[in-house]
Amino acid sequence: MNRVLLKLSGEALAGDKKTGFDEDTCVAVAKQVKTIVDKGVQVAIVIGGGNFWRGRTSNKIDRTKADGIGMMATIMNCMYVSEIFRTEGMDTNVYTPFACGTWTKLFSKDEAVADLNAGKVVFFAGGTGHPYFSTDMTMVLRAIEIEADCILGAKAIDGVYDSDPAVNPDAKKYDELSISKIVDDRLGVIDLAASVLAMENKMPMLLFGLNEEDSINKAVSGEKIGTKITV
Ligand code: UDP
Numbered sequence: 495m496n497r498v499l500l501k502l503s504g505e506a507l508a509g510d511k512k513t514g515f516d517e518d519t520c521v522a523v524a525k526q527v528k529t530i531v532d533k534g535v536q537v538a539i540v541i542g543g544g545n546f547w548r549g550r551t552s553n554k555i556d557r558t559k560a561d562g563i564g565m566m567a568t569i570m571n572c573m574y575v576s577e578i579f580r581t582e583g584m585d586t587n588v589y590t591p592f593a594c595g596t597w598t599k600l601f602s603k604d605e606a607v608a609d610l611n612a613g614k615v616v617f618f619a620g621g622t623g624h625p626y627f628s629t630d631m632t633m634v635l636r637a638i639e640i641e642a643d644c645i646l647g648a649k650a651i652d653g654v655y656d657s658d659p660a661v662n663p664d665a666k667k668y669d670e671l672s673i674s675k676i677v678d679d680r681l682g683v684i685d686l687a688a689s690v691l692a693m694e695n696k697m698p699m700l701l702f703g704l705n706e707e708d709s710i711n712k713a714v715s716g717e718k719i720g721t722k723i724t725v
Contacts, residue, residue, distance in 0.1 A: 495714045497536040497610060499637035500527070500646045501629070504545035504571055506704050513545055515574055524582040526710045527615065531584055535714050536610040538640055539617045540633040541575060543567030549625065561625030568629060569594060572619035585614045591623030603639050610640065630688035638695045645699040646713050652703030653721035654683050670722045692725070699723035
């Protein structure tokens with residue numbers, strides 16, 4: 495893999511606190527990413543917003559506004575993680591699909607790809623810029639746009655199971671799963687609209703556990719880890 499899009503959930507930044515940022519957790523993620531950046535792998539990152547806010551956090555306020563708050567949460571996450579990455583010696587840029595003054599750059603494929611070619615880690619914050627979408631959709635869309643080789647979905651769980659392993663001790667982990675099965679059976683591994691976009695554009699994914707030792711490095715090195723989503 496030469497160019498990957500890494501998706502982190504917002505919760506992955508929060509550690510045991512489950513909300514906001516846990517600095518040690520974020521530094522550990524940065525160190526993991528640095529191992530692959532140092533090998534010459536180009537890395538783009540999308541981060542969710544669930545450690546602060548999701549559109550569905552409120553069923554009282556207007557959904558469009560609630561989703562707007564969710565998109566802002568992802569910007570806070572990317573700004574923070576980008577700065578942590580810099581403290582670990584990586585060069586970074588944060589892109590958003592709408593203007594945020596001088597805090598971020600307006601997304602442009604050409605600029606993001608130029609950054610990647612220059613060895614910078616790029617963050618795609620602010621989701622797609624539209625309500626009723628998710629950061630799953632953002633990850634697939636941006637991965638296609640920047641022509642990534644693969645999406646790496648770093649999760650709290652170590653892959654995709656046939657049932658919830660927290661509830662069913664006999665739950666079986668898939669080594670491989672086709673994107674068409676995820677779509678046809680509405681498996682909800684990633685959101686449906688994002689799954690369809692990945693299927694139509696043949697964008698492969700590897701879903702694995704972020705907390706597993708050296709997991710990001712193993713994922714790009716082709717070691718057996720997580721669940722491979724084939725196209
Ligand atoms: N969001 C949005 N449009 C996007 C991406 C995200 O409206 O293109 C909002 C939405 O409210 C979402 C929140 O940002 O709930 C945080 O994103 P995340 O993907 O973490 O949320 P989830 O998919 O878990 O709802």
